[in-house]
Amino acid sequence: MDAFFVSVELRSRPDLVGQPVVVGGTGRRGVVAAASYEARRFGVHSALPSAVARRRCPHAVFLPGNHELYSEVSRQVRTIFDGYTPLVEPLSLDEAFLDVTGVVNLFGPAPDIAARIRTDVRKQVELECSVGVAPNKFLAKLASVEAKPVARPDRIEPGPGVVVIEPGKERDFLDPLPVQRLWGVGPVTLDKLHVLGVDRVRDLAKIDSDALAASLGSNQADHLLALSVGADDRPVEAGREAKSIGHEETYGTDKYTHQQLRTELVRQADAVAGRLRAASLGARTLTLKIRFSGFHTITRSTTSSEPIDQPGEIIDVLGPLLEAIDPGPGVRLLGVSGSNLMPVHHQLTFDEISENAPEWGATSAAIDEIRDRFGSDAIGPASSVRGDGIRVVQKGSQQWGPDEA
DNA sequence: TCTGGGGTCCTTGTGCGA
């Protein structure tokens, strides 16, 4: 989808069409989630600190964003995709891979399917999307980027909408591209590649594999060399299961005491446990993440023999890890996540029956039911109650940084 | 300028049992 979050906002704000519009965190520590192409002309892009974005484009309209709405629109778009092929692999709210190999007899060649999908999306959800058609996921992703509009300082160039990379033409497409366009080349890897004299993909395709492995490690070297010639054999996987479930939150002002952090731990544990139970999963590995005021980040984790899905158990495991950390420098972020996910079997031992495990399970089930019926903020941990109600952590509720309050 | 949130994957170091 093109500038997805902004485009969704513009459907209900047609007065803003053609103006620089930015969706994202509006607070001091917020970041940009999406920028209209008009805003991009001024150097505003996603992940840019909102404060910088305001400086670069002071006349832009800044909107806080509505994650629930974007999720709903994403579901509508997904329904369109499902009408063409069962092999749909969502990559994010606004991107997905579709394997249409098996449906060309039904709907025509892949470029025709791409055009039909664009028309359907425009008609049914009033949004523009760009499609890349290629023999594999990596090339399709690159092609979709080429299909999008481009914002230049003086003008916005419309994109072709659909870009096709025919089999056998992979190198023609890849060779002239800057190497940072490859999947997995970020700022750190880019610096290393520049040291090796690699600037374009064609340079990478020619480089000595041993020299590359010495710099990047053999795994990443093999990966990038394959991509440089357009090789990618990953299948489109429909219904991929999550490998971890977590929440983290950056605070508007740093926290300096264990008591403050303990309250936040309870909130995050409640949220993560709720999502685990909703997925009928438990986490064997629990990880506590702390980011200090200087942006230094640490993680502390433990692995249990049994999967955990109750907030009390998460607090029991992570509480001592939190106590061992000195919050003196100031903590700007606390996060909780569970990995090593597996189905939970609540098979109780006699010892557990005599202890509090059944009560935890029954309590959580009651909480889940109350939230289903009355909303997620109808009930929450006592420590999260403030004067203005219960502060319940919800997925995406604070996606782009803390608000000013 | 000052850096979100939700993820995946990889590397390195370490502890432990065979």
Added chain:
DNA sequence: TCTGTCGCACAAGGACCC
């Protein structure tokens, strides 16, 4: 009983993606 080695799981950190 002690020591070296190997494989494995885990812990921590980092790079990267949208």
